[in-house]
Amino acid sequence: MRTTVARIAREAGVSPATVDRALNNRDGVRPRTRDIVLQVAARLGYFGPAAQETPPRVRLAFVLPVGTNTFLHTLRRHLIEESQARGDCDVSIHQIESFEPARLADEVLSLRGTADAAGLVAPDHPEVREAINTLANSGVKTCTMVSDIHTVKKVGYVGIDNRAAGRLAGLLLGRFLPAGDGEHRVALFMGSLAYRGHEEREMGFRSILAEEFRRITIAGHYEVSDDRELAYRATLRMLDAGEISAIYSIGAGNQGIARALRERRLERRIVFIGHDLTDATRIMLLDRTIDAVIEQNPKVQAREAIRLLVSAVNGKSEPDYPPRLQVIFRENIPAI
Secondary structure (H helix, E strand, O other): OOOOHHHHHHHHOOOHHHHHHHHOOOOOOOHHHHHHHHHHHHHOOOOOOOOOOOOOOEEEEEEEEOOOOHHHHHHHHHHHHHHHHHOOEEEEEEEEOOOOHHHHHHHHHOOOOOOOEEEEOOOOOHHHHHHHHHHHHOOOEEEEEOOOOOOOOOOEEEOOOHHHHHHHHHHHHHHHOOOOOOOEEEEEEEOOOOOHHHHHHHHHHHHHHHHHOOOEEEEEEEEOOOOHHHHHHHHHHHHHHOOOOEEEEOOOOHHHHHHHHHHOOOOOOOEEEEEOOOHHHHHHHHOOOOOEEEEOOHHHHHHHHHHHHHHHHOOOOOOOOOOOOEEEOHHHOOOO
């Protein structure tokens, strides 16, 4: 039921005539009295339900490397799905050749004026760092994802502890290889040392080998730009160079490594540890080409990146919620 003039008058402590003049903007009412009457009328619902101002949708941009990295393709899909489920933001995906710092820096700078916030999967390079800082100084909230960059202005990092992931890989490999069997040689495959995350995984891996598994030595180190074809050719060269006992794939390119092992009929003789549960690594686990996969959950990373950036744009801060590391074996592959 609509609030009456008489009730407003009682609440405001004035006469009904004064209320009538104030509501209809007629002369004879002091400004202060008019303000009181209008405030009381609004509080009592005289003007109907208060119009709820809908905040503008947050414009989010995500810069991801282009290529054959299945994990990043999955992350892209989850970013889009999460934004659609929330309904308070719009997401644009910018895919760029991340191993070309100048092009990547230009893409980051192009977000000024077109995005409120940006999530970045990027290498730690001077041109890229400068571009990120310039973007942040323009008012765009930024976060790093998957691989951190420590010296840039950002609202946070969304991703796993990559050094811990490397140590975990080393522990698994050391336990898989027989202890009383002499020295073992392991080959390392990585996307690029320009990615701090890949560098940290290697550091963690090397550190635990030095501490606990000195019988294992690193026989070769191959940068394959997360490209499965480059990984395939590098694996063949590595196999031709001498006998190895294990492979640790720090980044992407697992399908290329698996292809080479299968061609040489070594898929069940060489211990193979990799990262990220994808359709391809799921098959590799089932046929025992790969022994274990360290999972970092792209769905959680997409959710947390969007949560962090939307909150930052709205002037709020959110606590860190890093994705947990999980080891996937053939026996505990989660259902799709």
